[in-house]
Amino acid sequence: MSEFTDGRRNRASLPSAKAATTYQRQWFAELKERAAAGDPVALVNADAPQEILRALDIPYVVNQWWASVCAAKQKSGTYLRLLAERGYPADQEQYNTLALASTFDDDPPWGGLPPISFVLAEMTGDVLRKVFEAWQRERGATFLGFERTVAREVDPHWWDRIEDDWETLVGKPRIDLMTAELTGVIRHLELATGRTFDEERFREVMDLVNEQQRYNRAARDLIARTSPAPITIGDSIPSVMIPQWQRGTAWARDAARTFYEEVRDRAEKGESPCPDERIRLMWVGTGLWFDMGFYTWFQETYGAVFVWSMYLGIAADGYLRRGDDPLRTLAGRFAAFPDMINAPPWASEWYAKEAVHNRIDGAVHMATTDRRGNYFVNRAIEAAGVPVLQITGDSGDARSWDQEAVQAQVAEFIEQRVAPVAARRRSREAA
Amino acid sequence: MGVLDHLEALYETRTGPVPAALDDRPTVAYVGADVPAEVISAAGFTPFRFSGRAGAHESAARYCGPGIDGLAVSQLARLLDAEAAAAAGLALSADCEGTVRLFLYLREIQRLEQRPGVPRLTFVDLLHLPHHTSSVYNRAQLDAFIVELSEWADRPITDANLREAADEHDRVRELIRAVGTELRTGPNGPLLTGGQALVVIGAAFRTSPRIWCGLAAQLLADAGRLPRRQGIRVFLTGCGQDSPAAYDVIESLGAVIVGEDHDWGTLAGERIVGPSHDIRSALVRAHARAAPASAGHAALTRAEQTVRMATTCGADLVVAWIRQYDDAPAWDVPLQRQALERVGIPLVAVPAQPYGAEGDGEAAGLLATTLHELTAEVSR
Numbered sequence: 001m002s003e004f005t006d007g008r009r010n011r012a013s014l015p016s017a018k019a020a021t022t023y024q025r026q027w028f029a030e031l032k033e034r035a036a037a038g039d040p041v042a043l044v045n046a047d048a049p050q051e052i053l054r055a056l057d058i059p060y061v062v063n064q065w066w067a068s069v070c071a072a073k074q075k076s077g078t079y080l081r082l083l084a085e086r087g088y089p090a091d092q093e094q095y096n097t098l099a100l101a102s103t104f105d106d107d108p109p110w111g112g113l114p115p116i117s118f119v120l121a122e123m124t125g126d127v128l129r130k131v132f133e134a135w136q137r138e139r140g141a142t143f144l145g146f147e148r149t150v151a152r153e154v155d156p157h158w159w160d161r162i163e164d165d166w167e168t169l170v171g172k173p174r175i176d177l178m179t180a181e182l183t184g185v186i187r188h189l190e191l192a193t194g195r196t197f198d199e200e201r202f203r204e205v206m207d208l209v210n211e212q213q214r215y216n217r218a219a220r221d222l223i224a225r226t227s228p229a230p231i232t233i234g235d236s237i238p239s240v241m242i243p244q245w246q247r248g249t250a251w252a253r254d255a256a257r258t259f260y261e262e263v264r265d266r267a268e269k270g271e272s273p274c275p276d277e278r279i280r281l282m283w284v285g286t287g288l289w290f291d292m293g294f295y296t297w298f299q300e301t302y303g304a305v306f307v308w309s310m311y312l313g314i315a316a317d318g319y320l321r322r323g324d325d326p327l328r329t330l331a332g333r334f335a336a337f338p339d340m341i342n343a344p345p346w347a348s349e350w351y352a353k354e355a356v357h358n359r360i361d362g363a364v365h366m367a368t369t370d371r372r373g374n375y376f377v378n379r380a381i382e383a384a385g386v387p388v389l390q391i392t393g394d395s396g397d398a399r400s401w402d403q404e405a406v407q408a409q410v411a412e413f414i415e416q417r418v419a420p421v422a423a424r425r426r427s428r429e430a431a
Numbered sequence: 432m433g434v435l436d437h438l439e440a441l442y443e444t445r446t447g448p449v450p451a452a453l454d455d456r457p458t459v460a461y462v463g464a465d466v467p468a469e470v471i472s473a474a475g476f477t478p479f480r481f482s483g484r485a486g487a488h489e490s491a492a493r494y495c496g497p498g499i500d501g502l503a504v505s506q507l508a509r510l511l512d513a514e515a516a517a518a519a520g521l522a523l524s525a526d527c528e529g530t531v532r533l534f535l536y537l538r539e540i541q542r543l544e545q546r547p548g549v550p551r552l553t554f555v556d557l558l559h560l561p562h563h564t565s566s567v568y569n570r571a572q573l574d575a576f577i578v579e580l581s582e583w584a585d586r587p588i589t590d591a592n593l594r595e596a597a598d599e600h601d602r603v604r605e606l607i608r609a610v611g612t613e614l615r616t617g618p619n620g621p622l623l624t625g626g627q628a629l630v631v632i633g634a635a636f637r638t639s640p641r642i643w644c645g646l647a648a649q650l651l652a653d654a655g656r657l658p659r660r661q662g663i664r665v666f667l668t669g670c671g672q673d674s675p676a677a678y679d680v681i682e683s684l685g686a687v688i689v690g691e692d693h694d695w696g697t698l699a700g701e702r703i704v705g706p707s708h709d710i711r712s713a714l715v716r717a718h719a720r721a722a723p724a725s726a727g728h729a730a731l732t733r734a735e736q737t738v739r740m741a742t743t744c745g746a747d748l749v750v751a752w753i754r755q756y757d758d759a760p761a762w763d764v765p766l767q768r769q770a771l772e773r774v775g776i777p778l779v780a781v782p783a784q785p786y787g788a789e790g791d792g793e794a795a796g797l798l799a800t801t802l803h804e805l806t807a808e809v810s811r
Contacts, residue, residue: 089761092761123560125758126528126725127762129727130729130759130763133731137766145560147558147564149558150556152553152554156542173571176568176571177564177565180567181562344539367496368497369496369498369499369756370495373532373539
């Protein structure tokens with residue numbers, strides 16, 4: 001996902017990361033060919049149930065992936081201005097609006113998105129529905145929305161049981177709703193495209209997704225217990241996320257397996273991008289697409305390696321679901337997806353659990369707004385004994401990013417708060 | 432004390448602690464326009480709509496970073512300061528992201544720290560997509576809310592109780608609409624300022640329907656004594672206004688606000704339950720769909736509603752008042768502007784203001800210029 005940054009370039013070293021970015025370009029070219037031949041194309045938000053499109057063989061582009069391409073091409077400032085010129089707010093939901101804005105650009109990255117026939121999104125927050133309705137107005141796409149629901153009570157420690165006990169953890173009413181919504185969306189897509197949703201094909205897609213995420217879980221666990229870390233997030237993000245957006249395909253499953261095997265081989269040989277690893281860091285928040293080289297500087301300067309991002313973490317813990325009814329099982333995957341990364345207590349307790357599991361010494365939490373429940377996330381991680389630095393930044397908006405100032409801020413954090421924690425961990429582990 | 436003074440005194444209780452009882456019934460505080468207050472009434476409580484208070488945010492500041500609506504931050508601060516401690520409970524809804532965040536954070540604070548001054552709380556998750564699937568979910572949510580309120584009240588809530596409460600609240604809504612048609616847009620011109628109208632309507636959220644209806648009926652009966660208000664007739668859209676601060680800014684520039692489409696004002700009169708085959712389904716429809724606020728509803732729906740209400744009011748100008756971190760209204764503005772252009776009503780959008788702000792220089796300047804131009808045009 002990060003290979004194509006035009007800011008400070010990421011130095012992805014895993015063959016799977018390079019293969020993934022190569023594949024993505026080829027896939028996008030083929031998608032545009034299919035669109036040119038008359039195939040309808042969908043745009044989906046990251047936490048929408050893409051599996052139904054896969055089963056229907058409707059090609060789709062993930063909104064956030066395309067936003068990351070636009071941001072990496074340093075287009076975010078221009079695109080936000082284009083939105084403002086049309087009367088839309090340019091200071092909200094930047095990450096979610098760049099794709100729409102890219103359709104107003106005469107010279108978009110990669111030749112631009114093909115015409116979009118459907119947009120699928122879950123509606124966390126007050127704005128997403130309006131953003132996707134704008135797609136309908138501006139570009140004639142049909143908006144197929146999924147409600148965001150909120151449970152009255154939740155068990156904070158979801159990750160241990162959710163693979164099988166999702167119905168209890170998420171709650172029957174929420175699962176019932178999303179299952180009904182999925183049924184309606186499938187019928188709409190069948191009518192609109194003339195295709196038939198094949199149950200057997202859908203089961204195959206669901207199985208492929210589970211297989212893929214099991215490899216991701218194995219990779220996450222291996223990185224968590226290995227020092228020096230066999231890879232950094234500069235590798236794991238493209239190696240995990242491009243296949244994530246292709247999930248439900250044999251290619252994505254195989255890419256996840258290759259990724260795991262590369263991590264395993266490196267671990268067995270003791271290879272690492274930072275052999276002198278002294279500090280293990282976690283990055284909380286979306287990726288810094290316009291400055292992916294940011295992460296590398298700390299590695300070279302302090303032996304401080306960003307070993308964790310939510311992309312591999314949530315792939316490992318958030319997607320695996322087993323159940324007899326595949327549509328209901330898919331609802332079990334997505335009905336509470338925003339809770340896992342953005343709402344207390346699910347998100348906060350999970351970040352803390354991941355910090356401990358990955359032997360993290362310090363967390364850098366990037367946020368512009370408080371959508372994630374930042375206080376609760378930071379509190380939970382700190383309560384687990386890991387210091388947290390919150391920085392201001394938005395993956396979809398390079399305008400306010402002050403690279404030098406943030407670098408200095410993180411450097412000071414590492415020197416003053418993280419280094420002692422790391423030293424204690426190392427001596428504890430050595431003992 | 433005149434009836435307007437009486438209503439104003441009731442309205443001003445919004446900034447103080449929630450009373451333990453009103454009209455001889457224990458109170459249940461609620462946050463979110465979607466909360467079916469009829470269920471609270473049917474359980475034998477008096478619903479008390481809990482607002483924010485400008486300047487009250489300190490206790491919540493550590494929990495809420497930037498990006499959370501200042502109204503929700505203020506409400507959280509007041510709740511943590513035990514300002515609803517006397518209430519028999521607190522009900523929140525999913526009317527907007529601010530209320531959802533308020534619930535999530537409050538629930539988490541209670542899990543981690545258990546503040547004694549926060550009453551027991553519940554959440555009624557009414558959704559807004561205009562689909563049958565959402566209605567089915569909403570109905571289950573309402574049923575669960577009724578069961579919970581029944582437990583709070585320690586008595587069953589029957590459909591007959593709900594019907595009776597709905598009739599009582601419909602009477603409130605009927606009078607809110609009458610305040611609009613008779614005192615703000617009637618043939619004798621506006622007889623209330625927008626700020627006064629906000630006070631009159633807002634008092635309904637802070638006392639029992641019985642008491643408020645008596646006062647409102649008296650105010651309507653005494654309408655002949657009210658002076659006619661002069662000025663450019665403004666319709667207010669955008670974010671909700673839980674205080675008259677924005678009204679004061681606009682009306683201090685020589686305008687009179689004759690209507691609004693937020694749920695602390697005229698929109699509160701639109702959630703009509705009416706005669707129904709099934710009272711519970713009717714409550715769901717009324718609260719989830721009948722009066723679309725900006726959050727949760729389509730920009731097109733909002734634009735159509737703004738045009739309908741603004742033209743009914745005979746508005747010369749629509750002002751879209753946008754509040755920082757209340758993100759939805761700004762997305763309505765492009766469609767509202769287009770739709771209003773078709774009926775010849777201009778729209779001016781105020782740059783996003785902090786919660787409780789009385790309008791910065793830029794906002795006041797923009798409004799003053801627009802109103803000046805409109806006044807000159809009307810004089811010509």
